[in-house]
Amino acid sequence: MVLFNSSGPLVQPDMALDNFLESFWTSKMELAESANPDSKPHVLPLARVKKVMREDEDVR
Template structure:
């Protein structure tokens, strides 16, 4: 599948979307080399969120990078679900669209 192929199509049934979505995400994760120097989300912010839990004493060096990848996958799944559920003519996704997309 080429990088320009969309994850989802507006109006597509959610069940038809989920299996190919996870196959593409797993395939992309296995093929790409992690960029530790320039992650897509700020690692300092991720560490701050992780440290906000009073039960967390220490954080291993590779944990924020793994958490960053999990957040990236979560964001792409939620965004694709909202796109499928929202109107095809809309250009902006609203918080109400996000609330409607919850499983």
């Protein structure tokens, strides 16, 4: 079985599945760790949050 991507085959016919999986997930983890996450945290409007909390009876 040969799987393909845009740069060529992912698995060579003589490659063991365990070797392929190890190299595949190692490369994916390296890619995820080197990615630049969104540096700006998402900020919710405080007044809106307070309004919703006041209206919700379960919050009290």
